[in-house]
Amino acid sequence: RKEVEQDPGPFNVPEGATVAFNCTYSNSASQSFFWYRQDCRKEPKLLMSVYSSGNEDGRFTAQLNRASQYISLLIRDSKLSDSATYLCVVNMKNNDMRFGAGTRLTVKP
Amino acid sequence: EAQVTQNPRYLITVTGKKLTVTCSQNMNHEYMSWYRQDPGLGLRQIYYSMNVEVTDKGDVPEGYKVSRKEKRNFPLILESPSPNQTSLYFCASSFLGVDEKLFFGSGTQLSVL
Numbered sequence: 001r002k003e004v005e006q007d008p009g010p011f012n013v014p015e016g017a018t019v020a021f022n023c024t025y026s027n028s029a030s031q032s033f034f035w036y037r038q039d040c041r042k043e044p045k046l047l048m049s050v051y052s053s054g055n056e057d058g059r060f061t062a063q064l065n066r067a068s069q070y071i072s073l074l075i076r077d078s079k080l081s082d083s084a085t086y087l088c089v090v091n092m093k094n095n096d097m098r099f100g101a102g103t104r105l106t107v108k109p
Numbered sequence: 110e111a112q113v114t115q116n117p118r119y120l121i122t123v124t125g126k127k128l129t130v131t132c133s134q135n136m137n138h139e140y141m142s143w144y145r146q147d148p149g150l151g152l153r154q155i156y157y158s159m160n161v162e163v164t165d166k167g168d169v170p171e172g173y174k175v176s177r178k179e180k181r182n183f184p185l186i187l188e189s190p191s192p193n194q195t196s197l198y199f200c201a202s203s204f205l206g207v208d209e210k211l212f213f214g215s216g217t218q219l220s221v222l
Contacts, residue, residue, distance in 0.1 A: 004151075008149070031207040032207045032208050034210065041197065041216065041218070042215065042216065043199055043213035043214060043215050043216055044152070044199070044211075044213055045213070046210045046211075049208065049210070087151070087152075089211075091207050091208075093207070094159075094205075094207070095140045095142075095157070095159070095203060095205060095206070095207075095209070097142075097154075097211060099144075099151040099152040099153075100151055101149055101150060101151035102151060
């Protein structure tokens with residue numbers, strides 16, 4: 001079983017749609033969680049950290065369920081510029097980051 | 110500007126010809142790491158360093174070497190590249206700590222013929 005698993009997609013959605021991505025992780029002792037965004041062949045960039053209580057940043061909402069060992073990302077009112085690959089990242093311990101393979105999103109006019 | 114500088118951006122080489130990919134950060138980060146990214150596999154860690162003169166193997170260290178003689182620099186060395194090392198490589202750095210985010214270099218697309 002992979003340490004961090006994501007649905008690879010692709011997710012093809014129209015502008016204005018709401019889309020949700022899930023990610024599961026295998027290590028119950030994992031300490032912190034992040035969503036990164038990666039545009040084609042470019043470096044990943046932090047989208048948001050994921051906190052136990054859930055957190056929101058504009059149109060983006062991240063949630064963590066430690067009991068079930070999954071995190072989620074919800075994007076509301078999708079924009080064309082949201083088209084990218086979204087990487088789920090889990091910090092196992094001491095900067096030991098594990099990456100999911102990414103979920104590809106395409107937002108269409 | 111705070112950044113991780115990685116060079117070169119593109120590199121084509123032949124089997125067996127030693128090469129070095131440089132990585133430098135100006136944020137005084139203790140932690141630096143190298144990843145390779147292949148389709149369907151996500152980012153896999155090659156080597157990492159928690160501080161100067163401290164390096165450790167990641168998940169896929171075979172065929173690679175690193176050094177950390179200075180805090181800001183963390184070069185990746187391929188002594189004898191092979192075609193299975195054709196990949197997209199990223200260097201990253203951060204402060205130590207579980208909530209610290211990684212800053213990435215812009216990547217090196219390596220092709221070994």
